[in-house]
Amino acid sequence: MSLTLHIDLGAVAENYRALAARHRAPVAGVIKADGYGLGAVEVAPVLRAAGAEQFFVATPSEGVAVRGAIPGADLFILGGLWPAKLADYRAHNLIPVLNSFIDLTNWMREASRSGLRLPAAIHIDTGMRRLGLDQRTLDTLAADPEPFRLLDVRYVMTHLASADEPDSPQNEEQAESFERACARLPPTPRSFANSSGIFLGTRFRSDLARPGAALYGVNPIPGRLNPMRNTVRLLGRVLQLREVAAGEGVGYNASWRAARPARVATVACGYADGYLRSLSNRGFAAFDGRRLPLIGRVSMDLLTFDASEASRLREGDALELIGPAVPPDELARLAGTNAYEILTSLSRRADRSYFAP
Numbered sequence: 001m002s003l004t005l006h007i008d009l010g011a012v013a014e015n016y017r018a019l020a021a022r023h024r025a026p027v028a029g030v031i032k033a034d035g036y037g038l039g040a041v042e043v044a045p046v047l048r049a050a051g052a053e054q055f056f057v058a059t060p061s062e063g064v065a066v067r068g069a070i071p072g073a074d075l076f077i078l079g080g081l082w083p084a085k086l087a088d089y090r091a092h093n094l095i096p097v098l099n100s101f102i103d104l105t106n107w108m109r110e111a112s113r114s115g116l117r118l119p120a121a122i123h124i125d126t127g128m129r130r131l132g133l134d135q136r137t138l139d140t141l142a143a144d145p146e147p148f149r150l151l152d153v154r155y156v157m158t159h160l161a162s163a164d165e166p167d168s169p170q171n172e173e174q175a176e177s178f179e180r181a182c183a184r185l186p187p188t189p190r191s192f193a194n195s196s197g198i199f200l201g202t203r204f205r206s207d208l209a210r211p212g213a214a215l216y217g218v219n220p221i222p223g224r225l226n227p228m229r230n231t232v233r234l235l236g237r238v239l240q241l242r243e244v245a246a247g248e249g250v251g252y253n254a255s256w257r258a259a260r261p262a263r264v265a266t267v268a269c270g271y272a273d274g275y276l277r278s279l280s281n282r283g284f285a286a287f288d289g290r291r292l293p294l295i296g297r298v299s300m301d302l303l304t305f306d307a308s309e310a311s312r313l314r315e316g317d318a319l320e321l322i323g324p325a326v327p328p329d330e331l332a333r334l335a336g337t338n339a340y341e342i343l344t345s346l347s348r349r350a351d352r353s354y355f356a357p
């Protein structure tokens, strides 16, 4: 196996328990984007065993894909109610997060048609301005809270835009705006914090936090020591080692040239495996306690590293490409992105091995 992704489900479970202890109130599992790249079907039952009873995905097809792994659990669709997929919501017991007047209307119509008080969550926009009821729709709902009678509204929720910046005034503004909105609606459990929000303090506590990233080891408090455990380790095998002379170029367009004689390790991983091409000449790998700089362009299937300092490295050995010694947060900084993108980019080409809790 030339490229292997080790996924530590025990660490995911531990992260869940740490977040639940910190929140001191119920905590859901956000498993959209295939569990942030780790595999939603594998991750969901582990979170459930650790205590999660509510799950969130982005789309109905993600919901259908994971439903069998968590039968009976509450499974919310953040993207709202997609009319073309209405049958899937009903057949797989997917709970829409109603984001708009149209969502509310369509789900109430389905409730009347079926004679059932269908479950739902209602999302209020408090400043993210992507999804959720706008002020006018909130006014309408406050004046006539019929959806709360016709539907089984499990949560009123909102989403923080700047939770990873604890000093941003937007956090308090959103807390106030959410408080005001909830006060105008029939009493309903609330859902507020994402991963970083759990670390913002008691004002951001609610009846259900919705962490995703931190479950998978992403640092929820950037700039401070990561309190979460690393969950993934991507190991790439060295296919070839070669000596290059001073002045010789490596890779497409010879974007790296040896300043002095060097030893180059070519590894079986590339951008088709989700290793970001923007890490060209910026990334690094780890071997034997050392960091090996990524040199040259990231190719589709191959990476090249300067292994001059790693004298014990042999062909066939594995380099750590992502993991405890190559944290996703640090790679993300070098790539000009966030750790979410590093994880969700991981493709299915790598062989996966899961370590049970």
Ligand SMILES: *Cc1c(COP(=O)(O)O)cnc(C)c1O
Binding pocket: 030, 032, 078, 158, 159, 193, 194, 195, 196, 210, 211, 212, 213, 214
């Ligand atoms: C993705 C998402 C979350 C989880 O956010 P993290 O930053 O990964 O913890 C929570 N709520 C909503 C609405 C989301 O879209």
